[in-house]
Amino acid sequence: MFGNLKKKLKGFFDKAGKEAETEEVEEEVLVEEEIEEIKEDTKKKPKEKKKKSKKDAEEEVEEEKKTEDSKAEKPRKKRSILKKITRRHISEKSLDSILWELELALLENDVAKEVTERITEDTKERLLETDLKKGETAEKAITSALKAAIENTLEVGDLDIIEKIREKEGGPTLILFVGFNGSGKTMTIGKFAQVLQNKGISVLMAAGDTFRAAAIEQLDVHAKALKVPIVKQQRGSDAAAVIYDAVEHAKAKGIDVVLGDTAGRSHADLNLMDELKKVVRVNNPDITIFVGDSLTGNDAAEQAKSFNEAVGIDASVLTKADCDVKGGACISISHMTEKPIIYLGTGQGYEDIEEFNPDWLVEKVFE
Numbered sequence: 001m002f003g004n005l006k007k008k009l010k011g012f013f014d015k016a017g018k019e020a021e022t023e024e025v026e027e028e029v030l031v032e033e034e035i036e037e038i039k040e041d042t043k044k045k046p047k048e049k050k051k052k053s054k055k056d057a058e059e060e061v062e063e064e065k066k067t068e069d070s071k072a073e074k075p076r077k078k079r080s081i082l083k084k085i086t087r088r089h090i091s092e093k094s095l096d097s098i099l100w101e102l103e104l105a106l107l108e109n110d111v112a113k114e115v116t117e118r119i120t121e122d123t124k125e126r127l128l129e130t131d132l133k134k135g136e137t138a139e140k141a142i143t144s145a146l147k148a149a150i151e152n153t154l155e156v157g158d159l160d161i162i163e164k165i166r167e168k169e170g171g172p173t174l175i176l177f178v179g180f181n182g183s184g185k186t187m188t189i190g191k192f193a194q195v196l197q198n199k200g201i202s203v204l205m206a207a208g209d210t211f212r213a214a215a216i217e218q219l220d221v222h223a224k225a226l227k228v229p230i231v232k233q234q235r236g237s238d239a240a241a242v243i244y245d246a247v248e249h250a251k252a253k254g255i256d257v258v259l260g261d262t263a264g265r266s267h268a269d270l271n272l273m274d275e276l277k278k279v280v281r282v283n284n285p286d287i288t289i290f291v292g293d294s295l296t297g298n299d300a301a302e303q304a305k306s307f308n309e310a311v312g313i314d315a316s317v318l319t320k321a322d323c324d325v326k327g328g329a330c331i332s333i334s335h336m337t338e339k340p341i342i343y344l345g346t347g348q349g350y351e352d353i354e355e356f357n358p359d360w361l362v363e364k365v366f367e
């Protein structure tokens, strides 16, 4: 993941390092300085010029010691003085053209426009605010500023679903999977079933996609393969009712989690969005997860935003990370929804799922 983005950014850093013009600004700053007691020292100085006998020298050392001791006991005086310092930073003029290249690199890698702008602005502010450290190259400063800006965009708090499941009392935790057609919802339900079962959490699948032909059968295949119970009805039946039944069934059987599948839909399809709103209204899911196809890049981020506005999501899962060389959706989605990415889908097997955390992303991009 991020292969393409990394390559682009490397080119950008090289170029930026060469093109960045640094400027030095001299400034006077007020500093507090301690004033030493120097009276006795000046008196003693002419003595040093004379040739000293051994005894004289010994006495002198003794004398100096005493003076030192008495100095230490005296309260130190302070005074404010003006000091000249030189600050070095990248000039704003050269930054503007450099950051334009950064904007392009991010956009080419499917980072959403609003997120690209935010990252670029943040990088610029950081570079203008901070001076270059001694010996620090412009390239290094730009890299650290961008890294901090990306870290900042990814900071939206996290969601520990395992903890949330364990804390739930009085019935199963309902996790609802929503998203665009073919984004990987049903496959992700299979992966979640495996992750949760491995942690000793019992699960049940709810065939809430009553819209697409063969969707129920598809979930059934996963349920059988993973030996997980499933609640399903006829195609065309009410999705909200299927999920309601599944929750009741799980409650009766003491099952910990219901994994609710839903039909893929575009946020522009008002009828299907109304159906999803009804599923949410009737069943009040504990966790609603937006499943996005990372290959669709910017679109995945836009969809996540729309689903969040329509039904409210708690987190995202990005699938097909194994095929994504750009990583734009991964950078944009949490900022656009203000909800964390919790897992990445990394293949078509049940075990192909990885916990996501922002540090991992930053490390990957800047390694």
Ligand SMILES: Nc1nc2c(ncn2[C@@H]2O[C@H](COP(=O)(O)OP(=O)(O)OP(=O)(O)O)[C@@H](O)[C@H]2O)c(=O)[nH]1
Pocket (backbone or CB within 6 Å): 179, 180, 181, 182, 183, 184, 185, 186, 187, 188, 209, 212, 215, 262, 263, 264, 265, 318, 319, 320, 321, 322, 323, 344, 345, 346, 347, 348, 352
């Ligand atoms: N490479 C790869 N393929 C994936 C991943 N997740 C899902 N897929 C594949 O993507 C395709 C669509 O997955 P589904 O789980 O059917 O997607 P969906 O969102 O349920 O689709 P609809 O029900 O039609 O909306 C399938 O061929 C999956 O095997 C992933 O992480 N990596």
Ligand SMILES: [Mg+2]
Pocket (backbone or CB within 6 Å): 185, 186, 187, 209, 215, 261, 262, 264
């Ligand atoms: Mg599906």
